[in-house]
Amino acid sequence: MATATKKSSKPEQLRHTDEGRAVTMLEAIREALWEEMAADERVFLIGEDIGSYGGAFKVTDGFLEAYGEHRVVDTPISEAGFTGAAAGAAHMGMRPVVEMQFMDFVSCAYEPLTNYIATSRWRGSGPVPMVVRGPVGGGVRGGPFHSQNPEMAFFHTPGLKIVYPCNARDAKGLLKAAIRDDDPVLFFEHKKLYRAPFLREVLPQEDLVIPLGEARTHREGTDVTLVTYGNMVHESAKAAERLSSEDGLEVEILDLRTLLPLDEDAIVASVKRTNRLLVVHEDTRTGGIAGEISMRVNEKAFEWLDAPILRVTAIDTPVPYSPPLEDYYLPQVEDIVTACRYLARY
């Protein structure tokens, strides 16, 4: 195996945090992968076009030169094949990080993920410490097969963890935690946020690890609890600012960050303070996480509610390509404002 690479030999695109410069979410993800590979030679990358090409989004740019072909493994087009192979490597003591070129293609690996990998610990074949990561989400005119949010297709499978960060800090800290976790983690990276300038931030130079399973209060508020994740955190924040200035309504935004395990305590605690709950997700409506969250709150905090639980989601169709269609399909700031006003008036 290639030995851990020294900081001084890091390529330019990996030195932002070391040199005190702000990073985008994509750069934060790249740093997380690099640091974990440098610190632990069991960590390796596997996927399509991740080697000399550096990945479709250039996340692994420069990795092949530093770590070699046994730790940056380019594969044939075979999402099921290399996801299953990652599990085999994990059985032998490795900690694979699988890249889906687009998370839309994780459906091809549904079989090894749900039947083999998710059940392994429970079946007595040991934990499978692996991460499957890749770009998700709409709003980039990617059409129906490069824009999906497939998280809920896996949410129903006991044994998988699901992480979906919305900023550079969380992306880096959660990815490092995911790689160190002994259980399989699906890691969703919203492609619209990869290089979003407003998300550039200077990250701490020390080891940044954020525990899985903990929601984050993105904005404090007293009138409505808004539970969301991914790019909808930022759309919800825009809505919250408008509601604050135009209506004097203070919305509390809870960014789930990890969907599984779900931070039910944080949701319930916030609902008990605001007595109103709106769930917003970019994912489609039926079978979206709003349904599960609503049921949990019904079980745990029904008496605290002053209004029905509401949701704002995408339409129950594939993601359309044409801009007017996609914009109509996706939840917009206006939808969130409307929903919060409805809840506040109730």
Added chain:
Amino acid sequence: MAPRKSAAAKQRAVHGLSREQLLDIYYHLQLTREVEQVLANLYRQDKVIGGLYRSLGQEATAVGSAYALERREDGTGDVISPAIRNLGGLFVMGARPVDVMRQYMAKADGPTQGREQNVHFTDYDKGFIGLISHLGVMIEVMAGVALTFKARGEERVALTWIGDGGSSTGAFHEGFNLAAVKQAPLVVIIENNCYAYSTPTCNQTAAESFADKAPGYGVHGAQCDGNDVLEVYAMVKEAVDRARRGEGASLLEVLTYRRRGHAEHDAQKYVPAGEVDAWAAKDPVSRFERRLVDEGWAEPTDLEEVRARVAREVDEAREQAESSSLPEPKGALEPVYGNAPPAVPWTRLDIPDPHAA
């Protein structure tokens, strides 16, 4: 009967196997057959909870191929993943009959404590990884095992079997092609036993033989009589040696026959009359017995000793397994993650309380 060989011939190894090893192969064939026979009896007594998948008539394929591996008990040897009819391979790697029986009988002290069944269990030290029912996924997993051996520079080999039916899956292709491209030390044996449940092999492939697919993948391929345990051993040994030398993956085919139904409930009405009997005449165990004696590698009394040892061991295992308990119901709360058991259903709390669920 063929004439007995000279004393000198007795000493000569066949395929590099000593007389002791030949008797050890016989022991594992016999053990496989006897364990499955006892399981069939237990099945008829409703003591085997789920389905019983037998390898009657094809025991030589798993035993012969696993015997070609480097077997250790400390997790540093070769690694297999059996298919459902490769019980013999598990025994060769060191699995215990009592564990297999407890698995089938869903007992609390079985390797998976009643959560999984039959040969679906793992022992990384002995070098076997439990399969799941989805055919082909183990090719993907074992490709990853083999890739890891290669990446770490370990001279270890991964080996797995798949049926004629399982070879039709997309998972088979993705997993095997990956191993082939990466020249990973993976040996895949297509066990052509003429049926996938009720579907005959002619409905699985238009190829003349499964071994014909090897050149398409750019790998070493071979085919042999799966009812000749020594032929299986020799063919697999060559592929294993190649893999260990860094010459990449192999795709092998063994020709055999499934003499029982898909599982014990299956009466095989789809099988043409006389077919099972014709293959019974080619039984791999009695065939090897004759060969051992005819070649002068063993005396009939040696074989009787092996059979007596097997009978004793299997009986002990059965007694142990039968005396084991079923798991406590709350064993169902086994965590799926390392740190969080699932919630107890609120209706089953001492004081039912949905808020505490």
